[in-house]
Structures are given as structure tokens and as C-alpha cells.
Amino acid sequence: MEIIDLGLGYPAETLLPLEELRQAALHRLALPDRSLLQYAPEAGNASFRQTLADFLTRVYGVPVSMENLLVAAGASHALDLILCQLSQPGDTIFVEDPTYFCALDMLRDRRLRIVPIATDHDGLNIDALERQLQVERPKFLYTIPVFQNPTGTILPTERRQRLVEMAQRYNFLIIADEVYQLLGERATIPPPLATFDEQRVLSLGSFSKILGPGIRVGWVQCTPELIANFRTNGLLLSGGGMNPFTAAIVESALELGLQDAYLPRLRQHYALRRELMTQALVEVLPSGATFLAPSGGFFVWVELPAGIDATELSKAALTLGLGFRPGALFSGTGNFTNCLRLCFAFYDHTALRLGCERLGTLLHRYL
Numbered sequence: 576m577e578i579i580d581l582g583l584g585y586p587a588e589t590l591l592p593l594e595e596l597r598q599a600a601l602h603r604l605a606l607p608d609r610s611l612l613q614y615a616p617e618a619g620n621a622s623f624r625q626t627l628a629d630f631l632t633r634v635y636g637v638p639v640s641m642e643n644l645l646v647a648a649g650a651s652h653a654l655d656l657i658l659c660q661l662s663q664p665g666d667t668i669f670v671e672d673p674t675y676f677c678a679l680d681m682l683r684d685r686r687l688r689i690v691p692i693a694t695d696h697d698g699l700n701i702d703a704l705e706r707q708l709q710v711e712r713p714k715f716l717y718t719i720p721v722f723q724n725p726t727g728t729i730l731p732t733e734r735r736q737r738l739v740e741m742a743q744r745y746n747f748l749i750i751a752d753e754v755y756q757l758l759g760e761r762a763t764i765p766p767p768l769a770t771f772d773e774q775r776v777l778s779l780g781s782f783s784k785i786l787g788p789g790i791r792v793g794w795v796q797c798t799p800e801l802i803a804n805f806r807t808n809g810l811l812l813s814g815g816g817m818n819p820f821t822a823a824i825v826e827s828a829l830e831l832g833l834q835d836a837y838l839p840r841l842r843q844h845y846a847l848r849r850e851l852m853t854q855a856l857v858e859v860l861p862s863g864a865t866f867l868a869p870s871g872g873f874f875v876w877v878e879l880p881a882g883i884d885a886t887e888l889s890k891a892a893l894t895l896g897l898g899f900r901p902g903a904l905f906s907g908t909g910n911f912t913n914c915l916r917l918c919f920a921f922y923d924h925t926a927l928r929l930g931c932e933r934l935g936t937l938l939h940r941y942l
């Protein structure tokens with residue numbers, strides 16, 4: 576039986592924009608400009624940064640300047656770069672509980688002390704944050720304020736304001752991982768977190784979720800002072816700015832309007848998949864199992880009755896041809912053992928439906 580791995584947080588392969596990238600590559604490689612094959616300045620080529628700033632201004636609906644952008648090899652690299660430049664082993668970093676499990680891996684790689692802060696249906700719980708701030712001050716807070724991975728929640732405007740006030744009062748920086756910012760309807764999502772405090776927020780973005788992860792082009796948006804610091808990073812000094820060749824092709828995709836045209840199509844496809852999954856879950860989940868219905872992003876977070884161990888369940892799921900990510904993986908404290916994450920982005924409608932039915936069969940057996 577073929578496994579349907581709803582744990583996989585990948586974009587749909589069939590939706591990856593091969594034709595758009597072919598056009599963009601042909602356009603870029605026909606230009607008499609060899610700079611894309613040269614080492615790039617540490618922050619990335621100026622023309623790409625300007626084109627990126629114009630794009631973000633357009634799609635975020637708030638002004639973004641190239642002076643505030645550094646090109647990274649994806650949001651993962653951007654996060655690691657920040658940690659490399661601005662933290663020391665043993666520093667304290669606050670994270671949401673639960674959070675993106677690979678971010679936890681990166682924090683552990685840098686020997687940071689991880690302190691999880693409670694979340695609820697509106698993302699980071701600011702009261703819980705404030706209580707923890709009475710106990711200790713972090714160097715950073717790492718948050719995914721929009722279509723959180725794994726819960727799909729969105730941090731509302733009022734909480735964003737309180738969060739940046741905390742950062743000002745208690746003197747820490749906020750790393751806002753906003754890779755899903757463009758995978759929802761703008762009218763229903765608050766603007767990116769840097770809009771609330773350009774000095775304190777470092778915003779991570781990426782073409783991984785809006786073009787393709789193989790491109791390995793993302794960015795960090797922060798103050799020019801921080802960018803000047805990042806430019807002294809040994810990796811960037813040695814290898815130059817990240818991925819100038821692919822960045823130049825992405826630049827053409829932006830200039831030719833290919834990215835702008837692709838984005839609403841992609842959103843529409845994901846909205847259909849999201850609806851299909853949430854509808855199927857309503858039908859198949861036994862009573863006692865609940866889920867948060869997201870309005871964008873990639874993920875659905877399912878909560879089972881307390882005492883059910885989703886890690887154990889994930890082994891049994893494989894025998895039914897189903898994969899998912901157990902909740903404990905996303906917790907710095909081993910919480911959420913009774914939760915699991917599903918991704919609706921990767922599979923087509925038939926496979927999504929079948930995957931949900933298998934989950935229903937499994938849970939009816941165990942609950």
C-alpha cells in the first residue's frame with residue numbers, strides 16, 4: 576500500500592511553476608549581464624534587492640526598502656545567520672509552544688537555551704509571555720505570527736502591538752518567521768510584524784512557499800545596522816551573497832509579472848485543498864478529536880483526547896498507509912503528545928480524501 580504522508584510539509588509538486596521559471600531563466604540568460612555568475616555582495620545583488628523590495632511593497636501592502644533586505648538561502652539560512660551573528664551558546668531564546676520543529680533543531684545546533692511560551696487559538700499567548708518576562712529576559716523571541724507551523728494560527732493585530740511593546744520594555748529582539756504571509760487573503764491577515772516595530776523585528780521570508788523550495792532564495796528584513804553586522808558573517812564574506820544565479824532568475828520572474836500572476840492561482844489551489852481536508856476531517860474524525868480550521872498556510876492541527884499518544888499512533892498509522900507528524904515533535908517541552916499535524920498542500924484531492932479517511936479509520940479504532 577502506498578503511504579500517504581500527510582506529515583510532509585512540502586508544496587504540491589504538480590503546482591510547482593516550471594513553465595514560469597523556464598520563461599524567467601530564458602529571459603535572464605538572454606541578457607548581456609554576467610553578474611549572476613559572479614560572487615555577489617554579501618547582502619545580495621542590489622538590483623535583486625530593489626526588485627524584491629518593490630515586490631514586497633506591492634504584496635505586503637506596506638513599504639519595504641532594499642536597505643532593509645539581505646538575501647539569504649531561504650528562511651532557514653536567514654534564521655541560522657541571525658543566530659550565528661547575534662547569539663552566544665547558552666543564550667536564552669523564547670519560542671512558541673508548539674513551534675516549527677526544524678527551528679528547534681537550529682536553536683539546538685547553536686547551543687541556545689530554549690524556553691517555550693504557551694500559545695492558544697490566536698497564536699502566542701502574550702500574558703504567558705509577560706509572566707515569563709518577570710522571570711527572565713531572552714535574547715530573542717522566535718515566532719511564526721501567520722499560519723503558524725504547526726497550528727495554522729494567526730497572531731491578531733492587538734497581540735502584535737502588545738508583543739512589540741514587550742520587546743521594547745524588556746529589551747529583546749523578535750525573529751518573525753513569516754514564510755506563509757503570502758499564502759492567505761491579504762484583507763484577512765495583519766501586515767507583517769516588522770510593520771509594528773522596524774527596529775525590534777527581524778522578518779524572515781522565502782520563495783520556498785511561493786515559487787519552490789529548490790530555488791533556495793529567501794530574505795531577512797531588518798535594520799541597515801543589523802544588515803551591516805550580517806555582512807561580516809564569515810560564510811558570506813567567503814562565498815559572497817547567497818545564490819546570485821537563482822536570485823537573478825527570480826528577479827526576472829518578478830519583473831515579468833510571473834510571480835504576481837502565479838501567487839493568486841497558487842492560493843486558490845491551496846484554498847481548495849484546505850477546504851477539502853477540513854471538510855473530510857469533519858466527516859471522519861470521531862467525537863473527542865477536534866481540529867483548528869486554518870484560513871491559509873499549509874497545516875491543520877488536530878487535538879485528540881488527553882492520554883492518547885500520537886507518536887505511538889503514528890506507528891500504527893503506517894500500517895494503514897498513513898503518515899502524520901506527532902505533536903510532541905513541535906514542543907520544546909514534550910507537550911502536545913495528544914496532537915498531530917497534517918499538511919494539505921502536498922497531495923491532490925483524491926489522496927487528501929483517502930489520507931483523511933485512513934486517519935478516521937485509525938482514530939475510530941483507538942478512541
Ligand SMILES: Cc1ncc(COP(=O)(O)O)c(C=O)c1O
Nearest residue numbers: 649650651675724752781783793
Ligand atoms: C515556519 C517555517 N520556517 C521556515 C521554513 C523553511 O523555509 P526555507 O525553505 O525558506 O528555508 C519552513 C518550511 O517548512 C517553515 O514552515
